[in-house]
Amino acid sequence: MYSSVVLAYLFLGAAFVRANPTPTTPAPGDLYNEGAECRVAWDADQTGVWTVMNVELMTGDNEQMQFLELVATVDGTNASNNSITYTCPDVDLNSQVYFYQFTSPFSTNVYWTGRFAIAAANGSTVPAPDTELSNGATISWGSGSIVGQTPGTAPAYGQSASGSSASSSTAASVTSSSGSVSAGASSSSAVPESTTVSGPPLTAAAASSSSTSKIIKTTSTPTSGGSSDSSAPASTSAAASGAGALRADGLVLHAGAALILAALTFTAAL
CATH class of the missing domain: 1.10.287 (Helix Hairpins)
Known part of the structure; x- marks a missing residue:
């Protein structure tokens, strides 16, 4: 008995x-050239919630993340289609100051990749102009922009978190605001889990052995991703600093x- x-x-x-979507590519320090192929990959959501997942190109520091463009909207629950490629934009500030943000209208959780560099077409970069201390680590950052493009408004997230995600089934195909995007069925070139960032975007691979546990930003009311209000995370210990409540999620x-x-x-x- x-x-x-x-x-x-x-x-x-x-x-x-449960296991929410886990960004795997790019890793901190990865480099892509303007006009070449940029790649984003993730481990699919296992909860069935992220049937609409926005992949957003971001810049700025951890406290004031700046939205640059919506790269694509995909079905984040599809494990056989968990990567996208698109043409890297021409940017003003060829440096390691860019990262991707993952949001969904059906979840108040937010996930980020590590900071990566968009280099000039010839591969040249410059050092990130700014630094900040985040959770005991020095983080290099800067505010880049897309040449000839004014950032729009980041997609709202969490506004349908209490409803059913079934209504989002029509959004399984990839859509994008940045031109041609292809969805790949394989993520074989994704970085190992040990180098996956656990928390707000960093500039170096996380050294912690518990990198499979994501630190996520939560909000009590729906907001737009990448906003510069006080809910933006200051670091992986932002709950202590008052910059925003963080909690562990994404158990594998x-x-x-x-x-x-x-x-x-x-x-x-x-």
């Missing part, structure tokens, strides 16, 4: 394990498998 009770609790715990499904395995092992031992 005791084994049945324990087994029930373990399976109940496994039912709550491996935890669920571990719980099930533990339950079966316990039952067999009785």
Whole structure:
């Protein structure tokens, strides 16, 4: 009887394990040339919520992230179509000051890649002009822009978080505001999980072994991504600094498998 009770609790715990989309490419320090192919990749959402996922090109510091353009809107739950490529824009400030932001109208969570560089067509870059101290690490940053383009308004996110995501099923195809975007079925060139950023965008690979746990920005009311209000994260410890509440999320499904395995092992031992 005791084994049945324990087994029930373990399976109940496994039912709550979830994994939201996890950005994998670009990694901190990656470099792409203007006019060449820019690539974005992620591990698909396993919750079934992110059927509409906005991929946004951003710049600026962690406190005042600046929206540059909407790169694409995709189905973030499709594990067989978890990357996009598009032509890297011409930018003013060829430096490691750019990153991507992932948002959805069905979630108040926000995810970021690491900061990467958009170099000139010949591959040349300049150092990031500014630095800040974030969670004990020195972060290089700057404010770039897309040549000849005025940033629009970032897509709102979280406005339908309490509703059903089923109505977003028509948005499975890739759409973009930046020209041609192709969706790839493979993410073989994605960086290893150990170099995935865990939290607001950094300029160096995260050294923590717990990089699979994402630190995300949460809001009590729907806002537009990349806004410069106080909800923008100051660092992975922004909750302590008052810049915005952060919480851990995106638990991987491996935890669920571990719980099930533990339950079966316990039952067999009785």
